[in-house]
Amino acid sequence: MLAAVCAGLLATSVRPAWAIPAFAHQYDVTCQKCHSVVPHLNAFGAGFMASGYxxxxxxxGAAFPISSKVNLVASSANQGSGENGASLPKAIVDEIELFTSGALGSHGSYFVEQYVLDGAMPGLVRDAWIAERVNPWSARIPVYVQAG
Incomplete structure (x- = not known):
C-alpha cells in the first residue's frame, strides 16, 4: 500500500526536466539537441563534439562547469532477523558521477568523467582526455592531437 501511494505521488509530481549539463545551460538548449538517448549523441551532438564543444x-553563456548524475537503488532485502532486521524498503545511493568538459582556448577541448561512488564503492576516473585541433576549423579534414 505504501509503495502504491509513493508511486502515485511520484507520478503526479513529475515535471519536464530542464537541461542539467553545462552545455545545455551555456547554449540555452535541451539535452535532446545533442542526444537521442543520453549518453548517445545524435548528428548535431557529434558535430558539436567534433567542433571542440x-x-x-x-x-x-556562463554555466557552472561540473554536472552530476546520481543513481539510486530501491531495496527491501532482508537485513537479518528480528524487529530491526525486517525487510524494510530503502533507497541506496549506488552511483555518483561527476563530469566536466568544454572548450580550451581557440582550438582545444577536454572531457573528464569521474565516479565518486560506483556500486556503493569508491569510484575511479572512467574517461579523461584533452584534445587540440591543429588545423583551422574551416579545414575540410580535421586534424587533432589527443591525450588520455
Missing part, C-alpha cells in the same frame, strides 16, 4: 558563431 563549440557552436560556430554563437558565444556560450
Amino acid at each position: 563549440r557552436i560556430p558563431g554563437i558565444q556560450p
Whole structure:
C-alpha cells in the first residue's frame, strides 16, 4: 500500500526536466539537441563534439562547469532477523558521477568523467582526455592531437 501511494505521488509530481549539463545551460538548449538517448549523441551532438564543444558563431553563456548524475537503488532485502532486521524498503545511493568538459582556448577541448561512488564503492576516473585541433576549423579534414 505504501509503495502504491509513493508511486502515485511520484507520478503526479513529475515535471519536464530542464537541461542539467553545462552545455545545455551555456547554449540555452535541451539535452535532446545533442542526444537521442543520453549518453548517445545524435548528428548535431557529434558535430558539436567534433567542433571542440563549440557552436560556430554563437558565444556560450556562463554555466557552472561540473554536472552530476546520481543513481539510486530501491531495496527491501532482508537485513537479518528480528524487529530491526525486517525487510524494510530503502533507497541506496549506488552511483555518483561527476563530469566536466568544454572548450580550451581557440582550438582545444577536454572531457573528464569521474565516479565518486560506483556500486556503493569508491569510484575511479572512467574517461579523461584533452584534445587540440591543429588545423583551422574551416579545414575540410580535421586534424587533432589527443591525450588520455
